[in-house]
Amino acid sequence: MSRSHIHITRRVSTLAASTALAALLASCAENFTTSPVQFTESLSLANWADTIVLGDQHKLMGRVLDDLQRPMLDRTIQWSATTVTLSLSTVAQNAHAMPVRVVAKNTQAAPVRDVARFESTSGETTFEATAGDSVTIVATNTGWSDIALHSTTPLTVAGTIKRRVTVAVAGVRVSSTKDTTLTAVGDTISIHATALGRIPAGVATLQTGESAAAAMVSGCEVGGCTSLTPFANQGLYWSRVGTGGAVAIVDEGDALSVTAVQDGTDTLVVAHAICAAGARCADTVVVNVVTTPAGPPAPTPGGDVVVFNDVNMWENGTGNSVNNQTFFANLVGFGGDSIRASGRTVLFYTGAGAVCDADCLAPDGGYVGALVSKLTALEYTIVNDATAGLGSIPTNVKVLFVWNPTVTMPASDVNVLKKFASEGGRVVIVGENGGYMGPAGLAAENQLLADLGAQLTNQGGCDVSEGIPAVVAGSHQLLAGVTGLDMACASSMTPGPNDYVLFRDPGNNNVVGAVVKIDLTPLPDLVY
DSSP states (O other): OOOEEEEEEEEEOOOOOOHHHHHHHHHOSSOOOOSOEEEEEEEEEESOOSEEETTOEEEEEEEEEOTTSOBOTTOEEEEEEEEEOOOHHHHHHTGGGTTEEEOTTOOSOOOOOOSEEETTSSSOSEEEEETTOEEEEEEOSSEEEEEEEEEOOTTSOOOEEEEEEEEEBSEEEEOSOSEEEEOSTTOEEEEEEEEEEEEOTTOOOOSSHHHHHHTOOSOOOTTTOOEEEEESSSOOEEEESSSOOSEEEEEOSSEEEEEEOSSEEEEEEEEOSEEETTSOOEEEEEEEEOOSOOOOOOOOSSSEEEEEOOSGGGSTTGGGSHHHHHHHHHHHOOOOSSTTTTOOEEEEEOTTTOSSGGGGSTTTOTTSHHHHHHHHHTTOEEEEEOSSSOOOOOTTEEEEEEEOOOSOOOHHHHHHHHHHHHTTOEEEEEOOOHHHHHHHHHHHHHHHHHHTTOOOEEOOOOOBOTTSOBEEOSOOGGGTTOOOBOOSSBOOEEOOTTOEEEEEOTTSOSEEEEEEEOOOSOOOSOOO
């Protein structure tokens, strides 16, 4: 308990002396004073608390003391409570000196409303009480109030004691489900949270600060109100942990609007800026966005086939983006102990009727300029093969590109690819949309994919336009450091249950990049 004093001086005049008394005093040998007697009064505030918790009631006592520090019970004291608007950033600088944590994050303007009021009033900001009587203040909303008292006794020099009280929340709690999964882009939910305050024992749990304050009863001192209850509209604010991006959020105070944007997981935090020391004044909720059923585990690098249906993603311009260049490096950047893992050669194969023909051959092909530049910078050798019939693959070849096949590859060529995969090599098949490949080309590509053990099928559309990158849809060696992929009129694919998705279109609906472990079982030596 602290005590603050402001001294008040009052001059009390003596009664007019009679002539006889004056004569007596004049004749007296003692030298008594003839000036008025000085009395000193002091104003005192007892049981002050700098911080109280939302919902608490706290008793104060104002007293007027004489010069011997004795209570003067015939005096009247005027009390007032004024809501104060403070900058949270300013208060935060001095938060270490208060029994409250202040976080300078909520920049929204607070509504004008009572923070602390007097229990004995019905909304008035001032009232009078006899000195020595207890006065109860009620913490109705979070924030700051100035409590002032001064003596109203006539013939005194007016003096005022003024103190600032902080009203803090006792906690923050998410009242919705704390782990939510959305299954479609555009799905929207509302997450709810509440600030927590304290109420006296025996008072029913209430939902708003206003009604709770109206129902308060006396006897609830700081520390004596142990039941926590929700208080609405106390200035909660929401944030996201990290960059996130799976959902879009709109802060609505006690609620948060959440809309699914893409597959992923976001952790959302709700907090309050003025929090009682030791209280839990933040809570979290996890939102998962899963728009597709769980797929197969990511295949290990090497012995796999990577599939895209876009020749433009490899050319100068589109292929020069940071993401594309990183992805090109990842295509050849896998390791392992296979005989192909240490190879430093990349083979470009156009012998299956490639529509792009010489435009897909190094070093000057118009569709492969950005890819060739990256592989050359990484000190890989590029070998072209435009012959009809694959033949054996040199042992130093690590990655083999099959460009725009429009002729069904014979079983013998497919088995060469399977043997290459069994030795740890990687196959990259580059198709295109139906307007470029034609029906025969789509059929030839889909047959090759099936022969290698994939269930992917090229749909022949135009699902990723230039300027809007495809989105990453998995976690794989190929995706290290990649946050998207620039493409131009790429055709989507329908995946099977064992096909691992790498990229989807910007709307997160269609598959535009995938990788599959190659089935190493040789095909019968048949002619298609």
